[in-house]
Amino acid sequence: MSYKYEVVMGEEAIPVKTIIHSVNELDLHWHNKIEIIFVLEGSVNVSIGKETYLLQESDLILININELHSTRKTKDKNVLLAVQIDPEFYKHCFPKFKNMRFNCKYFSQEGGKKNKFDIIIHYIANITWCLNKKNKGYELIIGSYLYLLGEHLINNFHYDVIEAKSQEISDKDLIRIKNIIDYADENMGRNVTLKEIAERQHLNYHFLSHFIKDKIGMSFQDYLNSIRLNNAVSMIANSNDTITNIAYVSGFPSINSFNRLFKREYNCSPTEYRDGLLTSNHKSIKSNRENNKIGTYLDVDRNAALKKLYCYISIPNTEDKEEYKKEGNIDRIFVDAKYEGESFKHYWKKLATFGRASEGLRNNLQGQLKEMQKQIGFEYIRFHGIFMDEMMIYNKSEDGEVQYNWSYVDELFDFFKEINIKPFIELSFMPSELKSSDDTVFWWKGNISPPRHINLWTDLVKEFIKHCINRYGLKEVETWYFEVWNEPEYEYYFWAGSKEEYFEFYKETALAIKSISEELKVGGPSITHGAILGSCWLEDFLYFCNKNIVSLDFLSVHIYPEYVSSEGVEENILQNKDHKNTSKVISGIKKIYYDKNHTFNTLKSVNHKLKEVFNSSNTEIHVTEWNASSLNGNLIHDTSYVATFIIKNVLQCVGITKSLGYWTFTDLIEESKLGISSFHGGFGLFNKDGLKKPSYYAYYLLSKLGDRVIQQGEDYIVTKKDESIQILVYNYAYFDDLFLHGDISALNHKERYSIYEVKALKEIEFSINGLNGYYKITNYKLNRENGSVFDDWIELGAPENMHKEELEYLKGKAQPKIEIKELKLQGKYMDRMSIPVHGVELIILDRII
Structure with missing residues (x-):
């Protein structure tokens, strides 16, 4: 019989380790941990002693300590969860637990009751969840699940108690190796040697050396170093002892040897490791030893595995938990209402956006835009595709003469004028009569090629602007913006030409526009933050404009929290061999999330580059696309999180951009086919049925702020207008580390709030001095319980294809809570606000007498 002893290393002070893996073949081995194997997918053969068991999906088996076992794959693929528990965890409260077998x-094919096994799966799923989330205090929660698991095993499963001195082990080698291991464990703190053990075992030194290497899979010295290092790591994490003393207590011959071994295993010094624990809330530092696995563990789709595993738990909903209601530290803010403050422009109302021009002709989209203008009032509206074939502008007569038809343009722009919003016109895509290739984007086939002849394009642009001037007047059109193309850095995705070709294209377009009037506003290049931060694309464009004296009245950029590199898009295009199919191109491209201040940091970088390269103080910066995600269908778009995302970034970016255009104001967008579910994660402030999301109400509350700032902090702002005071507070929580690094398994159609960092209820107390007289005080509360139509829809039962009654019910229910009172103030107003995570609160004090 051949077997090896496996050294199971956990994380710092955690007495449990979870592994999600696919196994090919795991040699016969044993260890001093309890191991539970749960099959998530496929099947696997598990041998324990002389018995072999076939485990299939949803089957479970517990391997006791010191039981020889091995795992081998069947013809099926497999995905397993292995949970290894240190039985020493139970010794203080239940000393006999270590000796229980x-x-x-559980084998699903054999039938029988599964309830008691479901409880085990529930516990190990929650342990895995906590180990992945690592929220503050997760060690305590894991401990509670381990105790519950121990109690459940004792009271629901047959067991034998094996006394330590009388354990029946049939294999003499196993007895011998166990004695050697036990002796080494007990004496690791001193200079125990293999020679000493050989004498105790009455064995030849060389024989014993080979014996240990064969049975354990490592030399005696390597094993000794492993247990000493494990002990040292635990002391570093759980004591204030000095590194030198830890090395001595753990049995290392010198501090140098300890440091050398530690750095080899953990890629840092012991001191750096301890500092890392203090600064990362005890999140684990990966060591090289994770690669030293017995047998063959194969990589798996971890996201899919976790998603399947999480079906066995009720994923924590922080607002239903006690920690959601607990108090954090109370912030006390003192404000002087007599302070005039600084000018505060509502720049976020500068720009709204929607999909493509032809969509703007539809009644349902126009109805939503009209309602938004009535309640909030944006200044400009941006969209794609003004020159697409579906707008029917560019036509040829039978004799080859160009004929322009402006009917749909007039209908669209007349509507804009009716609701008091101006066009911010993205000049795209290429009409088929002008195209130089058949390259298209999205299912509606917007042609992305340069014109086959630049004069055909510039003639179109000039005729378009001349028509607009004839219809709306020169002074009006001079207030509009003309943006040249969309994201040209994504070659063969949004621009089927080179960077240099776009530069020339921009120059000729700008010259054509300026030939009509120097006062017309032209700009671009509407590139993404990825190209801004990760390449010299923007610098090259600015340098080109500077060198060639090309007009750039505004610089337009797109900013999203995650980034897909243009190289990644191109690589995916080549792999799919069909860049005309957007869905194929998008699928499989990994997105990288930036930190919570990414929008602000990107705009600071843009400002710096504009000043450094272009050296113009007159060039405006406009963010013509911006959202909480660049992916249409990201389920976070419907949640209350987006409301705080909008408010946090809007207030943070005051003064560094002229606009922050939220992409888009509606879910009625067809870059991919219209979402089937009412809440499918569309970009919009409105869903496709016209229901207002929390993101809509974020703008609604922002629009109620005054025009002067008298005080601002990280999570609040106090403004004034005439004799009115406005106090806006929000409780913003960003994504947790697991989600930031690409694990989306905790996000599903109905549960969308488990991907955020855990934060407490925000308690903030305001004291406003300098207020006298009678005031009407209006309090708006926007959170998951008030104004979140998605949460109300879930509470309703998540119905799809809703009837008019259901839509009217949600429309009436999903609004911010409003409370109104009147007070006579004599010099001061005080109020305490309690804002839940993803919540916003606005208090307006209007003087009435």
Whole structure:
């Protein structure tokens, strides 16, 4: 019989380790941990002693300590969850637990009751969840689940108690190796040697050396170093002892040897490791030893595996938990209402956006835009595709003469004028009569090629602007913006030409516009933050404009929290061999999330580059696309999180951009086919049925702020207008580390709030001095319980294809809570606000007498 002893290393002070893996073949081995194997997918053969068991999906088996076992794949692929528990965890409250041998095996094919096994799966799923989330205090929660698991095993499964001195082990080698291991464990703190053990075992030194290497899979010295290092790591994490003393207590011959071994295993010094624990809330530092696995563990789709595993738990909903209601530290803010403050422009109302021009002709989209203008009032509206074939502008007569038809343009722009919003016109895409290739984007096939002849394009642009001037007047059109193309850095995705070709294209377009009037506003290049931060694309464009004296009245950029590199898009295009199919191109491209201040940091970088390269103080910066995600269908778009995302970034970016155009104001967008579900994660402030999301109400509350700032902090702002005071507070929580690094398994159609960092209820107390007289005080509360139509829809039962009654119910229910009172103030107003995570609160004090 051949077997090896496996050294199971956990994380710092955590007495449990979870592994999600696919196994090919795991040699016969044993260890001093309890191991539970749960099959998430496929099947696997598990041998324990002389018995072999076939485990299939949803089957479970418990392997007791010191039981020889091995795992081998079947013809099926497999995905397993292995949970290894240190039985020493139970010794203080239940000393006999270490000597218990449980009979705990479940095979779905054999039928029988599964309830008691479901409880085990529930516990290990929650342990895995906590180990992945690592929220503050997760060690305590894991401990509670381990105790519950221990109690459940004792009271629901047959077990034998094996006294330590009388354990029946049939294999003499196993007895011998166990004695050697036990002796080494007990004496690791001193200079125990293999020679000493050989004498105790009455064995030849060389024989014993080979014996240990063969049975354990490592030399005696390597094993000794492993247990000493494990002990040292635990002391570093759980004591204030000095590094030198830890090395001595753990049995290392010198501090140098300890440092050398530690750095080899953990890629840092012991001191750096301890500092890392203090600064990362005890999140684990990966060591090289994770690669030293016995047998063959294969990589798996971890996201899919976790998603399947999380079906066995009720994923924590922080607002239903007690921690959601607990108090954080109370912030006390003192404000002087007599302070005039600084000018505060509502720049976020500068720009709204929607999909493509032809969509703007539809009644449902126009109805939503009209309602938004009535309640909030944006200044400009941006969209794609003004020159697409579906707008029917560019036509040829039978004799080859160009004929322009402006009917749909007039209908669209007349509507804009009716609701008091101006066009911010993205000049795209290429009409088929002008195209130089058949390259298209999206299912509606917007042609992305340069014109086959630049004069055909510039003639179109000039005729378009001349028509607009004839219809709306020169002074009006001079207030509009003309943006040249969309994201040209994404070659063969949004621009089927080179960077240099776009530069020339921009120059000729700008010259054509300026030939009509120097006062017309032209700009671009509407590139993404990825190209801004990760390449010299923007610098090259600015340098080109500077060198060639090309007009750039405004610089337009797109900013999203995640980034897909243009190289990544191109690589995916080549792999799919069909860049005309947007869905194929998008699928499989990994997105990278930036930190919570990414929008602000990107705009600071843009300002710096504009000043450094272009050296113009007159060039405006406009963010013509911006959202909480660049992915249409990202389920976070419907949640209350987006409301705080908008408010946090809007207030943070005051003064560094002229606009922050939220992409888009409506879910009625067809870059991919219209979402089937009412809440499918569309970009919009409105869903496709016209229901207002929390993101809509974020702008609604922002629009109620005054025009002067008298005080501002990280999570609040106090403004004034005439004799009115406005106090806006929000409780913003960003994504947790697991989601930031690409694990989306905790996000699904109905549960969308488990991907955020855990934060407490925000308690903030305001004291406003300098107020006298009678005041009407209006309090608006926007959170998951008030104004979140998605949460109300879930509470309704998440119905799809809703009837008019259901839509009217949600429309009436999903609004911010409003409370109104009148007070006579004599010099001061005080109020305490309690804002839940993803919540916003606005208090307006209007003087009435």
